[in-house]
Each structure stands twice: as C-alpha cells, then as structure tokens.
Amino acid sequence: MTRKRLFYLGPEGTFTHQAAMEAAERLRPSLGGDADGFDLIALPDVPAIMDAVQSGRGWGVIAWENNVEGYVVPNLDALIDAADIAGFARVRVDVTFDAFAVAGDDPIARAAADGDADPVVVSAHPHGLAQCRRFIAEHGLRAVPASSNAAACRDLEPGRVAFGPRICGELYGLDTLAERVQDFEGAHTEFLVLARRDDVRDLSRRFRDAGTGEFETIITLIPLVTGPGVLANMLDVMRDAGLNMTSFMSRPIKGTDGTYSFIDTLDAAPWEPRFRDVLETLAIHGIWLKTLAVYPRRDRPSPPVDAWRLPEGGIHLDAMRIERDWEHADTVGRELLW
Amino acid sequence: MTRKRLFYLGPEGTFTHQAAMEAAERLRPSLGGDADGFDLIALPDVPAIMDAVQSGRGWGVIAWENNVEGYVVPNLDALIDAADIAGFARVRVDVTFDAFAVAGDDPIARAAADGDADPVVVSAHPHGLAQCRRFIAEHGLRAVPASSNAAACRDLEPGRVAFGPRICGELYGLDTLAERVQDFEGAHTEFLVLARRDDVRDLSRRFRDAGTGEFETIITLIPLVTGPGVLANMLDVMRDAGLNMTSFMSRPIKGTDGTYSFIDTLDAAPWEPRFRDVLETLAIHGIWLKTLAVYPRRDRPSPPVDAWRLPEGGIHLDAMRIERDWEHADTVGRELLW
Numbered sequence: 001m002t003r004k005r006l007f008y009l010g011p012e013g014t015f016t017h018q019a020a021m022e023a024a025e026r027l028r029p030s031l032g033g034d035a036d037g038f039d040l041i042a043l044p045d046v047p048a049i050m051d052a053v054q055s056g057r058g059w060g061v062i063a064w065e066n067n068v069e070g071y072v073v074p075n076l077d078a079l080i081d082a083a084d085i086a087g088f089a090r091v092r093v094d095v096t097f098d099a100f101a102v103a104g105d106d107p108i109a110r111a112a113a114d115g116d117a118d119p120v121v122v123s124a125h126p127h128g129l130a131q132c133r134r135f136i137a138e139h140g141l142r143a144v145p146a147s148s149n150a151a152a153c154r155d156l157e158p159g160r161v162a163f164g165p166r167i168c169g170e171l172y173g174l175d176t177l178a179e180r181v182q183d184f185e186g187a188h189t190e191f192l193v194l195a196r197r198d199d200v201r202d203l204s205r206r207f208r209d210a211g212t213g214e215f216e217t218i219i220t221l222i223p224l225v226t227g228p229g230v231l232a233n234m235l236d237v238m239r240d241a242g243l244n245m246t247s248f249m250s251r252p253i254k255g256t257d258g259t260y261s262f263i264d265t266l267d268a269a270p271w272e273p274r275f276r277d278v279l280e281t282l283a284i285h286g287i288w289l290k291t292l293a294v295y296p297r298r299d300r301p302s303p304p305v306d307a308w309r310l311p312e313g314g315i316h317l318d319a320m321r322i323e324r325d326w327e328h329a330d331t332v333g334r335e336l337l338w
Numbered sequence: 339m340t341r342k343r344l345f346y347l348g349p350e351g352t353f354t355h356q357a358a359m360e361a362a363e364r365l366r367p368s369l370g371g372d373a374d375g376f377d378l379i380a381l382p383d384v385p386a387i388m389d390a391v392q393s394g395r396g397w398g399v400i401a402w403e404n405n406v407e408g409y410v411v412p413n414l415d416a417l418i419d420a421a422d423i424a425g426f427a428r429v430r431v432d433v434t435f436d437a438f439a440v441a442g443d444d445p446i447a448r449a450a451a452d453g454d455a456d457p458v459v460v461s462a463h464p465h466g467l468a469q470c471r472r473f474i475a476e477h478g479l480r481a482v483p484a485s486s487n488a489a490a491c492r493d494l495e496p497g498r499v500a501f502g503p504r505i506c507g508e509l510y511g512l513d514t515l516a517e518r519v520q521d522f523e524g525a526h527t528e529f530l531v532l533a534r535r536d537d538v539r540d541l542s543r544r545f546r547d548a549g550t551g552e553f554e555t556i557i558t559l560i561p562l563v564t565g566p567g568v569l570a571n572m573l574d575v576m577r578d579a580g581l582n583m584t585s586f587m588s589r590p591i592k593g594t595d596g597t598y599s600f601i602d603t604l605d606a607a608p609w610e611p612r613f614r615d616v617l618e619t620l621a622i623h624g625i626w627l628k629t630l631a632v633y634p635r636r637d638r639p640s641p642p643v644d645a646w647r648l649p650e651g652g653i654h655l656d657a658m659r660i661e662r663d664w665e666h667a668d669t670v671g672r673e674l675l676w
Binding site for chain 2: 067068069070071073074076080081082083084086125126129143145146147148186197198200201204217220222224225226227228229231232233235236238239240242243244245247248249250251252253254255256257258259261262269270271275276279283284286287288289290291294300301302303305308309310311312313314315316317333334335336337338
C-alpha cells in the first residue's frame, strides 16, 4: 500500500506539525483504499505547501485563524488565488508552550541552587517569548529570540531552556521542565487541510457516506459592481434562504487597495438545494464565486446573547431612548463621536 | 508652552515610531494653543499605550492594518474594549527595510574582498529576515533573529549587519549599506492616532474648521439578537442611507467564540444627518454601537471593476449561463464544490 503525503510548515515541532499529526489521526478512516497511512513532510513556507498540493503530491495543512490574532491573512489570500486547491477538514490546536531542556539537564533548578549564577538563557520565537513573560520573570531568565519555537527546541544546547509546542519534547528527546507556561489560557489556532478540488469533492462524499450530516462552507464572493448596497443585496439573498453566517470579512483582492472580495463562513453545504439556489442567484447578479472549503461542522460554543460580555462604553437602546435627557445626550455623543 | 506627549510602541526605530514622527508632523497645526510640539515617548507594549491615553497623559499611535497581514487584531480588540479612547487620524507607513552597519564599517564589502571569510551575520526580527531573503542570499549572510528590527539596529555590533526601518540609521548613528532591501515592494501599514473621546470630538471640530470636508468613520456594531439575517438587516439600513463601506469584518467579542461584533469602515462622518439617522435606527433595533475612530478621508485608489485582477479559478455569470452544457457543468461543480 502507498502512504499519503501530508505537507506542513516546518521545521518539525511547529504548531502546524501538531495540527498535521491531529489531522492524520482524524483522517485515517477517510483514506479508504487509497493509502494505509500518512507521511508527514515539513516544507519551508506556505507557497511550497500550496505548490505540493496543486501538483498532486499530497495534502497540505495551513494555519487559517487564531482566536487572538484573527485570520492568517497571507494564507487566506493564497487559498483564494489557488488554481485548484480547497479545504476539506478543519483542525484546532491549543496554543500552549512547554519549557524544555536537553535530557537530564535542569538549568533552572541549578541556577536556583546557585544564587550567584548568570541568568539562564531561554530561547523561542519573539511571539513565543512574549506569550511566556510571567515564567521568564519568575525564574529570572534571559530571553534570546529564535527564528521559530521549533527551531529553538531543535537547536537547544545544554544549560539553556526553550519554549515550544508540547510535541517538541518527544520529537527532539528533550526533558519537559514545566507544562503550559504561557501567560494566558484559551488561545487556539485553527488549520485547514487542503487537497485538489476534485479530491475534496470525493472526500466530502465519503464523509457523507460515513454519516456526517452537517457541514460548514467557506466561500469567496467578488461583486463585479461596486457602490453602496452591493454587500447588503448579497446578504439579503443569503438571509432569505435562511443561511447562517459565522464569520464574514472583506479583503482587498490579492492585497490590491480599492478592490473588494468577501470571505464568508456558513453553516451549510454548497450541495444543499437552498445553498445552490443562493449561489446561482448571486452569479446571475454579477458576483464572482469560489468555494474555498467544505468540512464537517465543528461543535462551537453558542452562548445566549444576554450572557455576552459587552465591551466597555458604547451605547444601546436604553441610552438612545433617554438621549433627550440632557445628561445622557452627552454620553451618546461621546460614544458615537457625533 | 507645554508639549503634547505622543506614545508609540518602542524601542526607538520601530515602524510605529516612524508613524508617530509622521503623525507629529501632520498634526502640529491641530495642536492649536494647547502645546507647541510633541514629545515622542516609547512604551513597551500596546496595553501601556492604551493606559497612557486613557489616563490623559497624551495621545497614542497603534498599528491598525497591514495590506499583506490584514488587521492587527489584538489592537482592534483593545480599541473596541477601551473605556474612553478613539482614533482621530490615520497614518500610512511603507514597510521597507534598509541594511545598516555601525558608522565607518562595511562588513559586506570586506567579506566580499576576503573570499574565505565566515558569512557576515545579519540581525532583524524573524518577520524582517523573512522579508529580505533575496538580499540575504545574494550576499551570503547568516540570519540571526532579534526581538525587534529596532532592537537589532540599536544593539548592532561592528562586523555585523541589521535590517530595520529607514529611521534607524539616523537614530542610532548607523551607516546605510543599502536601501529598500525587502523582497517585495508595496507593503504598508496603517496606524491610528488615539486620544480620549472628548478630545477626539474637539479635534474633529478643528479639522472641520480648518476646511476638512470629508471624513471616514470606523464603527463597531453588536446585534443583541442572533440568527440568519441579522447582518443583512443591519446592512440594509446603511444601504438605504447611501453609506459607502470600504472595509467590513466580523470578530468574536474579546475573542470569545460564538459571540459576534462587526467592525465597519464607512466613507462618512457620524455627525452627518444620514449617518446619525442610521445609528439611531440601528440602536432602536437592538444593536449595540460604538464609534472607534473618525478621521479625515484618505485618498484611496479606486480601480474600475473591469480592471480588477480576479483570482485564479472561480466562476461568474458566463460560466453559470452555460452550465447546462455538460462540459461546463463540471467546472462549476469543481469551483463551488457542490
């Protein structure tokens, strides 16, 4: 039997590598008779991953969205502009950091025992260092930036510490000095697994045959007319079909200022009749369309609106109702800047 | 006369510092009788800048949007949730890198003359290094990451090279070995200048008194109802008022999954009657509102739609019209994944 190649952003031990491992585990049943497992292959950048998928050498994993940083826009742009690539699975990885040392070494304990020692060096990507400030301060470490967290772990020297994704410990034979040393809990990154478009259609059919009932879809829309109301008219069509949207954004086409595409994530599959009708209606009204991804629906939290924690300031109905009282008029004006 | 403090993300020599210098130049006339100039003050992170503005110690500059990477989402979230801060000016900085050495030193020329020399070390933030790959390869440099481009320039040692924003040369007394060494032209970052909300209202009035006729506004909207159509209904109100939108995105409130806010940039000022009417109508329909920024309208490119470079693949009206031909039906299915 052959094995399916799964390409990810290297070096080994990145969060994308962790996502690729989880994808390999989850997608094994979808391989059917095509392959008996996955070979995970690190590539130096996302364009190389897109090339590998486009040329049919295997599947790819790219970062899509982080709940703190938002969309990974260069990857979004790359997928929008890919000739023959789409996503068929979505994988979430918690962004947590462990503190590592080479096997048998504990430089932090040694420095603590020897009060006069120089500060221990800790290495990670500047973003990783910024996310573990409390641990650095607690142990009086000296932060030295690395090109990536995975590289910091791979190149770790005795007497030093590195921060990296959990999987780096086993990968590089390191000791884990402390787990989950990041300042804040709850950060996570979502990844898309990519294949050629005909493969994605086959895979969607396999998911359906295997009992998956609900899907999500990411589409790109480019209205080939402009002006006020284009977006509203487009969304009216989706509203009237009862399609539920979970994410929506505008984005300049290929980063060219003054051009507009819209990226929309919907709780529906494009082969559902109501969704097909929407796509046909939009096309007839001069909108360029492309489906970027279709994948089994994720469980997502759905807190009731009255439990949402509204931001500081702002105004809502009550403030507006009492605006004619002089004392509130100024609040409304300040929050709306009119 | 006093001087107005303008806070930016340090260390000295960052792109935010460059934006602060440009803002100081442009905003001098707006100081009126309040101050006779600016003191630019570096702070270690954006929360510190927000605190300084909120407590009335001065104005602040934060990165808002990059044309390649998209919105700077943590800064967006911070402004949405700030109790009493808004933007009143928007400043663009081209993202270009110069190659620097300490004064009188040219390690690249020296290494070229001595064919056997070890590779010259070049230092920058990993993102900076990734944006100058061609220059690194051409000169056979060895890339060593730094915590920021500005820090790489500040800490530069003889015999080494650093990449950084143009202003680092003069700031740190460095020689510029080569200008604009980044691989790609055209990247730029936009920054917002922030003040307390009452100050922003005063400043907007000064801009109007000084003859500024057109403004842009960034608003946040949180519909306190959910379900299909909420967004469409909201945009219908704006369409019917003839408001033109130039950027639109959804974002979880404070990064909490399953909650929704919308951030909208409009070509209008909130004190215009048609815009006021829209805000009142939206509030009456249960939408939480906050104006994040009002600033003089920027000149923006507006290429005609027929000059837009559409992405690879996708379908539009012509493909849909001929879908009933068998050979095109498959193209439509592949692009839409139905």
